[in-house]
Structures are given as C-alpha cells and as structure tokens.
Amino acid sequence: MSTQVRTPIVELDAVSKRFGTHQALHEVSLTVASGSTVGVVGESGSGKSTLARIVAGLERPDSGMVLVGGKPLPRRGRRLREARRGIGFVFQDPYASLDPRFTVEQIVGEPLRAHGLWREGGRERVLELLDAVGMGGVSPDGYPGEFSGGQRQRLCVARALAARPDLVICDEPTSALDVSVQAQILNLLQDLQDSLQVSYLFITHDLNVVRRIADEVVVVRDGRVREHGSARRVIGEPRDPYTRALLDAMPGRALLDAGRSGGSAADGPVPAPSASPAERPVGKPAGTPTGRSAGTPTGTPTGRSAGTPTGTPTGQSAGTPTGTPTGQSAGTPTGRSAEKSTGTAAL
Numbered sequence: 001m002s003t004q005v006r007t008p009i010v011e012l013d014a015v016s017k018r019f020g021t022h023q024a025l026h027e028v029s030l031t032v033a034s035g036s037t038v039g040v041v042g043e044s045g046s047g048k049s050t051l052a053r054i055v056a057g058l059e060r061p062d063s064g065m066v067l068v069g070g071k072p073l074p075r076r077g078r079r080l081r082e083a084r085r086g087i088g089f090v091f092q093d094p095y096a097s098l099d100p101r102f103t104v105e106q107i108v109g110e111p112l113r114a115h116g117l118w119r120e121g122g123r124e125r126v127l128e129l130l131d132a133v134g135m136g137g138v139s140p141d142g143y144p145g146e147f148s149g150g151q152r153q154r155l156c157v158a159r160a161l162a163a164r165p166d167l168v169i170c171d172e173p174t175s176a177l178d179v180s181v182q183a184q185i186l187n188l189l190q191d192l193q194d195s196l197q198v199s200y201l202f203i204t205h206d207l208n209v210v211r212r213i214a215d216e217v218v219v220v221r222d223g224r225v226r227e228h229g230s231a232r233r234v235i236g237e238p239r240d241p242y243t244r245a246l247l248d249a250m251p252g253r254a255l256l257d258a259g260r261s262g263g264s265a266a267d268g269p270v271p272a273p274s275a276s277p278a279e280r281p282v283g284k285p286a287g288t289p290t291g292r293s294a295g296t297p298t299g300t301p302t303g304r305s306a307g308t309p310t311g312t313p314t315g316q317s318a319g320t321p322t323g324t325p326t327g328q329s330a331g332t333p334t335g336r337s338a339e340k341s342t343g344t345a346a347l
C-alpha cells in the first residue's frame, strides 16, 4: 500500500451485465488507482468474476463505462489487445493455470510473445521476473510439475507481470493454497506493488485476505455494491448488514476484534498459519484435494477452479488445460527452497 499520489488506472461507472434473466451486475462503479489494491468481496455468485472479466475485456457490459488508463476499453481488435497488455491476471488454481507441457520460460514469457516483446531480451526478462518472485534459483527450462502450489503461484505472478502491466487482476489467488503459503504470496504481491507501483483488483470471498492486502474494499451481493470504502473503515466499522454478516462469519474474528480495539485492523496480519504447509504433493493433478489440515482454511473453498476463466487478456492461459499434468514432475525439483524467499528485486 502506497502513500504516493495516485491516478486512476481502471474506472467502472454504472456497469451492468445480464446473463439471460439473471442480472449478474447492477450499476457497479469503482476506481482502482495506481499503486493501490481494491478488494472485491462477496459470496459465491455475487458477480466478482464477472466484474473481473469485464475489466479485462473478456466480457462486455450491457451498459455503463469501463475506462482503462482514462480511455474507454476498446471493444475488440488490435486496440483491445493493446489495452490488455496493461492488465495481468493471476487465477485461483496454480495447478490448473500452468500448462504442464510448457517450460518455465515459455510460461513466464508467454505475455512477451503474445505482445511481440520477446525479441527485446525475452529470456533475460524471464530470469529477472523469476528473481523478483523469489524463484531466482529455478531453471527456466524446468516444468510446472516440478513445483509446489506456492511456487507455481509465484510463476503465475511472474507471468502476470511480464509485460509490465499497470493492473493485475488477482482472482482468488491464494484460496487454493495452504494458509502459510497464502501469507507468503500476499507478502510477495505487496512487495512487488511497493517496488513496481502496480495496481491490484483483488477478487476474494475472504475478508481476512482483504484486511491484509487491500486499500479499498467493495462488498458485492447479487451483483450490487453493498458497501464501498477504505479497508480500514469497512472492516473496522461496517455499515451494511451484509458486510457485518460476512465479518461475523469470518474465521479469525477474534483477531479482528483485537485489531479493532487496537485501531489498526486493516494492517493486521493474516491469522497465524498452522504448523503444516501441507501443500499438494508435486505433480498431483488439478482438482486433487490440497491436503490442508483441518482448521487451517481462512474461508470456505468455493470450488472456483471449475469456473475460472481460461482465457486471459494476454493469452496467458491460451490453451491451458485444466487437466492432469503429464508426469513431467519426474526429476529433481530445481528450486523448492525458493518458496521461502520473497523476491523484491525491482523489475
């Protein structure tokens, strides 16, 4: 979270979207400023992903305005592709969103190729990105199957940042991970934001995560904004009954109350991780339970991976299968210790 002067990166003005008879979004407005994080919180089906897809240009609103960098998001063609270069994506499931047939270099460098930037020192850029996400010791010729869930999500973050986007849409990027790894990924995202001034639109159902990472919070229910304000205010003094209900249902509520009485709930830590990282074993297929120990999740898993969009603005997951890795995990992991590191190198 930065204190610098901020300009709007993305502005939504009264955006509505209907699927058949279902009003998925109803006149939603929000602004994501440079170097800031806006958390979008709501239960399953509230319209969070639809909102993200509209910002990314993957879905068109029925009405309302989407401005990216102060200009209307182009509706199609070359100009839409160019606009998408300024938007990265990190999805929930790092097992489903990395194609097991591609090397680390191909995966992380995919946005560079998609936007014709590979010739401008693509391999060096990949190495730089790996370093920045705490995977500096990893071979770019390795495959995703060699890595743990947290390491894979670091690769996803590196890929999202490859084309130097102004905005990264993080769609439940930690909810498939063990709590201890969640905290590492959140720290990494914050470190990268501090060094790059990148903005995040952070989609989650988990107010603990929002409390940890967001400057502003938008609470949505049934496609409508129920509450919008600073993370500190919304979580510390919720005005809407729905926000209060979400807070009441929140694991770690006792910690939150302690944070409230201390006056700095928005700065408080994610609830202490359990002892066991309990990550999914290397090479296990997507959809396999992660083995999180009882009591460790910070929220209810939403099964989002089934509904996770497979297309990304930069073509990052074009062709990404949601199926099983192909056994490329054979061989020695090349950089598991990287999980401990939070790379903060400026990019």
Ligand SMILES: Nc1ncnc2c1ncn2[C@@H]1O[C@H](COP(=O)(O)OP(=O)(O)OP(=O)(O)O)[C@@H](O)[C@H]1O
Binding pocket: 019, 020, 022, 024, 042, 043, 044, 045, 046, 047, 048, 049, 050, 051, 205, 302, 304, 307
């Ligand atoms: N392409 C689509 N066609 C029809 N209905 C859709 C489509 N996309 C979303 N919806 C519906 O719109 C509503 C909002 O969906 P959305 O995925 O945006 O919610 P969400 O808050 O992201 O939920 P979750 O956390 O479960 O993914 C849901 O009722 C969903 O079924």
